[in-house]
Amino acid sequence: MNAHTDSFTTDDGRTIGGTVLDLRNITLRFGGVEAIKNISFDIREGEIRAIIGPNGAGKSSMLNVISGFYVPQEGEVWFRGEKRPQMRPYQVAQQGVARTFQNIALFEGMSVLDNVMCGRLGYMSSNILTQGLWWGRAAREETENRESVERVIDFLEIQAIRKTPVGRLPYGLKKRVELARALAAEPKLLLLDEPMAGMNVEEKEDMSRFILDVNDEFGTTIALIEHDMGVVMDLSDRVVVMDYGRKIGDGTPDEVRSNQEVIDAYLGVAHD
Amino acid sequence: MLYREAGDFKTSYAADAQTFPLAFDRWGYWVLLALAALVVPFVVNDYWANALLIPFLIYAIAALGLNILTGYCGQVSLGTGGFMAVGAYSSYKLMTAFPWMDMVSVTLLSGLVTAGVGLLFGLPSLRIKGFYLAVATLAAQFFLVWLFNRVPWFYNYSASGQISAPERELFGLVLTGPNAASAVQYLFCLAIVIALAWFARNLTRGTVGRKWMAIRDMDIAAEIIGVNPLRAKLSAFAISSFFVGISGALFFTIYLGAVEVNSAFGIQKSFLILFMVIIGGLGSIFGSFAGAAFLVLLPVVLKLVGVDLLGWPTTIVAHLQLVVVGGLIIFFLVVEPHGLAQLWRLTKEKLRLWPFPH
Numbered sequence: 205m206n207a208h209t210d211s212f213t214t215d216d217g218r219t220i221g222g223t224v225l226d227l228r229n230i231t232l233r234f235g236g237v238e239a240i241k242n243i244s245f246d247i248r249e250g251e252i253r254a255i256i257g258p259n260g261a262g263k264s265s266m267l268n269v270i271s272g273f274y275v276p277q278e279g280e281v282w283f284r285g286e287k288r289p290q291m292r293p294y295q296v297a298q299q300g301v302a303r304t305f306q307n308i309a310l311f312e313g314m315s316v317l318d319n320v321m322c323g324r325l326g327y328m329s330s331n332i333l334t335q336g337l338w339w340g341r342a343a344r345e346e347t348e349n350r351e352s353v354e355r356v357i358d359f360l361e362i363q364a365i366r367k368t369p370v371g372r373l374p375y376g377l378k379k380r381v382e383l384a385r386a387l388a389a390e391p392k393l394l395l396l397d398e399p400m401a402g403m404n405v406e407e408k409e410d411m412s413r414f415i416l417d418v419n420d421e422f423g424t425t426i427a428l429i430e431h432d433m434g435v436v437m438d439l440s441d442r443v444v445v446m447d448y449g450r451k452i453g454d455g456t457p458d459e460v461r462s463n464q465e466v467i468d469a470y471l472g473v474a475h476d
Numbered sequence: 477m478l479y480r481e482a483g484d485f486k487t488s489y490a491a492d493a494q495t496f497p498l499a500f501d502r503w504g505y506w507v508l509l510a511l512a513a514l515v516v517p518f519v520v521n522d523y524w525a526n527a528l529l530i531p532f533l534i535y536a537i538a539a540l541g542l543n544i545l546t547g548y549c550g551q552v553s554l555g556t557g558g559f560m561a562v563g564a565y566s567s568y569k570l571m572t573a574f575p576w577m578d579m580v581s582v583t584l585l586s587g588l589v590t591a592g593v594g595l596l597f598g599l600p601s602l603r604i605k606g607f608y609l610a611v612a613t614l615a616a617q618f619f620l621v622w623l624f625n626r627v628p629w630f631y632n633y634s635a636s637g638q639i640s641a642p643e644r645e646l647f648g649l650v651l652t653g654p655n656a657a658s659a660v661q662y663l664f665c666l667a668i669v670i671a672l673a674w675f676a677r678n679l680t681r682g683t684v685g686r687k688w689m690a691i692r693d694m695d696i697a698a699e700i701i702g703v704n705p706l707r708a709k710l711s712a713f714a715i716s717s718f719f720v721g722i723s724g725a726l727f728f729t730i731y732l733g734a735v736e737v738n739s740a741f742g743i744q745k746s747f748l749i750l751f752m753v754i755i756g757g758l759g760s761i762f763g764s765f766a767g768a769a770f771l772v773l774l775p776v777v778l779k780l781v782g783v784d785l786l787g788w789p790t791t792i793v794a795h796l797q798l799v800v801v802g803g804l805i806i807f808f809l810v811v812e813p814h815g816l817a818q819l820w821r822l823t824k825e826k827l828r829l830w831p832f833p834h
Contacts, residue, residue, distance in 0.1 A: 271700060297702035309697035311690050313759065322690055326702045328683045332711060338678040343490065346682060350489040385701065 211249075220441065221249030223282075224393055224425050225270065230279035232265055239265040240276065241449040247393065252419055253427045254436045257446035258469060263429045264306065266446070267395050270427070271303050272296035284392065298326050300392035304382045306401060306429075312371040316381050319370055320356060323388030324349040356388045359421075360414060376407045380414070387418060394418070396428040400435060408432065412439060433470075437461065445469070495677055512666055517659040525658035526731075532772045533665040534726045539752040539764035540676050541719025546750075547758035548680055549712035550692030551601050555613035557745035558620030559717050560724030561737050562590045565630050567725035568639040572632055579646050579729070583668065586725035587718040593620075594717020601709045605695075617746055624737040640734035652729045661730045668726065672719060677761050679715065688712050689759070720749075751801060755808050757817025766816040774800065 211221040225247040232240040240262045247253045255263045268274045270281070272293040281288045283299060291299075302323065311319050327349055330342040357363055360380050365373060370381060379399065386394055399415065400408045412435055418424050430436045436443065437457040445453035445460055447469040453460045460466055486492040496502040520529065538556060545551050567586040570577060577585075597616040601609050624630050631639050643653030650656045651664055679685050687708040690698035699705055728735045735741075748771065756767020775797050782793035812818055 273700075292704075293699045294702050294704050297700060303700060305697070305700075309694055309700070311693035311697070313693045314686070314689050318686055318689070322686050322698075322701055322703075325683060325687065330683070332679065332684055332715070335682045335684050336675040336679050338682070342678075342682060346493065347489045350493070354489075389701070 214441065218250055218420060219423070220251050223247070224249045224284060225427075226282035227266075227270070228280045228282065230266075230269060230276045230281070232262075232269060232274055232276045239449050240269070242279075243446070243449075243451045244279075245444050245451065245454055247425060247427050248442075249425050250419070250423050251425060251441040252415070252439055253425075254440035254443045255427065255429050255446060256431075256433070256436055256443060260448075261446040262449040263446055264397060267303065267397050267427070267429060270296075270393075271301055271395060297389070300389075301395065302386035302389040302391035302393075303395035304379075304386050304397060304399060306397040308375075308378045308382055310370045310378055310382055310385070313369070315367050315369055316362060316373070316384075317353070317357075317366045319381055320353050320384045320388050321349065323356075323385040324353060326389060327352075352390070353388050356384050359417070360384045360387070376403055376410075379403070379407075379411065383411075383414065383418075387422075387424075390422070391424065394424050394426045396426060396430075398429050398431065400430060400432055408435060415439060493681065495681070509670070513663070517663050520659065520662065522658045525662050527776060528772060529662050530658065530665055530731050532769055533662070533669045534723050534731055535749070535752060535768040535772055536669055536765050537672055537726070538720050538723035538749045539756060539768045540672060540761065541716045541723060542749050542753050543756075543758065543760070543764045544676060544680070544688070544719065545712050545716035547753060547760065547763070548685060548692060549688040549709060549716075551598075551709060551712060552606065552610040553613040553716070554610050554743070554746045554750065555597060555616035555620070556720055556749040557741045557743060558617040559590050559594055559720040560727060560745060561620055561624055561741035562593045562717075563587065563721030563724030564728035564735055564741065565624050565639065565737075566590065566721070567729055568632075568641070569630070571642055571644065571729070575642070579644050579651050579664070582644075582729070583722055583725050587722040590721020590724065591714040591718040594720070595710055595714045598710050598713025598717075601713065602706055614743075617743055621737050621741060624741075636736075638734055638736045639728070641729045644729075653733065656730075665726055665730060668722065672722065673761060673765075676719070680761065684708075684711065692759075751805055755804060755815050757815030757820075758813070760814070760817035762820060763815050763817030766820070770816065771801070 211219055213219050223246045227246065228244050230240055230243050231238065243266070255266055257263050265274060269276050272291050272295070275290055283301075288296075288299075311322065314322075328345045330340075330345055334340055335342040357366060360383065362377065362380055362384060365377065365381075370378065373381065383396070383399065386396075396415070400411050403411065415426065415428070416439065419426055428436075428440070430439075440457060442455060443453070443457055443460045444451060445463070445466045452469055453463040453466045455463075486497070496505055516529070538560060541559075542553060542556050545553050563586045566589040567582050570582045570585055597613065600612040604612060625637065631637055641652045643655060644651050646660075646664065649660045651660055680688070687698070687703045688711075690701070690703050691705060691708050691712075695705060698708070724741065727740070732740060752767035752771050753764065754767070755770055756765070757763025778793055778797050778800070779790075782788045782796065783790055808815055814821075
């Protein structure tokens with residue numbers, strides 16, 4: 205395994221850097237079931253990396269391994285040039301990995317603003333006493349982080365619902381708020397688990413636009429799982445294809461599209 | 477027509493994040509504080525101070541404490557009575573062991589001791605949730621009451637097993653014991669309540685509060701955005717117990733003066749505080765006050781109406797009180813799970829638009 209250290213510029217002018225995340229020979233079992241079988245791939249800085257595959261292929265499990273929910277039985281996760289020891293999910297988050305969920309995981313009892321402010325937790329370190337007295341660092345941090353949160357809110361165009369409790373929002377907006385919360389953390393790696401699931405065409409276009417803009421403006425490295433082939437092929441720089449826990453394809457959208465094994469997995473193949 | 481945000485512009489994030497964003501609310505709050513601190517102590521008589529105001533203030537602290545744990549952090553606790561007992565007995569031990577210590581320090585230290593005990597009993601919350609955690613805190617309740625009953629060191633080997641508060645002065649005014657003036661006691665409680673409510677509000681609107689609410693709303697998502705569940709839950713237990721401990725200390729030193737642990741801090745007390753929080757509104761500072769006021773006021777009003785006005789026997793009215801409280805709990809759980817605080821919030825939302833709601 206040799207990690208990429210060179211960087212290059214894409215046709216549309218973005219810079220793709222060295223390896224951010226390197227997964228080496230990951231195997232994940234649940235009892236007797238092998239959800240992920242000996243998979244290796246890497247994610248490079250500044251790219252949009254898609255993980256695709258039919259239902260039950262192990263895509264979400266893969267994301268859960270990256271974000272620390274599942275601990276693989278075999279294999280290594282290398283993050284920013286260092287082998288990652290076994291970690292709790294919150295420690296992974298503190299390292300700079302943010303994610304969204306397939307079925308929205310927002311804090312329903314809080315306002316949009318508070319939800320997005322939650323993304324900044326890693327940047328706020330004042331202790332309980334100063335916070336209770338609203339004094340010095342606590343008050344300062346609150347204002348400083350509010351500024352960066354407002355930038356994200358502007359960027360995703362959710363200013364109007366800033367003070368609305370999340371429970372009252374429609375589905376499409378909730379997805380956007382969840383993206384805002386993840387973005388507020390200014391992550392080194394952003395994981396999106398089916399960001400367009402359950403959306404209509406218009407909402408999908410909006411979301412695709414936001415994902416591209418995030419990548420373009422902030423240079424955020426993004427790994428996403430998506431079912432909509434058209435969207436994936438348009439958005440991503442490189443694609444990993446999974447089927448039954450195995451990796452059956454890896455490369456640019458064009459390479460993957462012409463890969464016979466991938467076509468078989470998606471269209472089915474006649475067994476004789 | 478007065479209740480408007482029009483014209484009340486915010487030019488900084490600090491101004492936007494303040495507790496009372498509307499000018500009208502801010503003024504109302506200061507007027508209320510001025511009334512409570514400058515007018516009430518001079519007009520109130522002993523009966524009203526002892527039957528209503530002092531218990532209201534003390535219960536409000538306990539309700540704030542439980543609201544932090546249950547309303548903000550989502551951890552159910554039935555051990556409030558036990559933790560109040562810890563506060564009461566620590567203040568007693570402190571007052572008798574260090575007679576020179578002033579009452580402010582005694583009260584704060586009792587809170588800190590209770591915070592430590594709460595931290596200990598909060599440890600199971602890392603593994604268990606919901607009903608199971610409630611049962612674990614119930615164990616704390618029974619264990620603590622048993623401890624204060626059975627270990628004579630806690631009540632200084634007194635023959636009756638009771639503890640009674642020695643006389644202490646603050647700024648030359650008698651604060652505890654039979655000779656204390658109720659206006660002085662009221663002011664002492666009021667000062668502590670204001671300080672603690674402000675403290676609680678600051679915590680809940682900042683980072684700590686967001687961590688607590690994140691754990692409450694969805695603990696898995698909280699962990700994925702970087703909340704350490706261990707620290708968030710334990711800090712909620714500690715802070716909550718700190719409040720409850722102070723409330724227990726005041727309950728003993730100021731309100732009752734002499735305490736027997738079973739009758740003062742039994743399981744009924746835990747439920748009473750829980751009812752205050754549920755009726756008042758989970759996850760709301762105002763709700764803690766509303767709930768405490770409601771449940772302190774209810775028996776007094778029922779007695780006034782039932783016994784004095786209608787001439788019913790006292791026992792009937794006492795039973796009626798249980799029925800009313802039980803009915804209200806069910807009513808609020810079904811109709812308005814966020815309690816009086818939510819009703820207040822809805823009223824304010826309507827008021828902003830009144831009288832032209834479209």
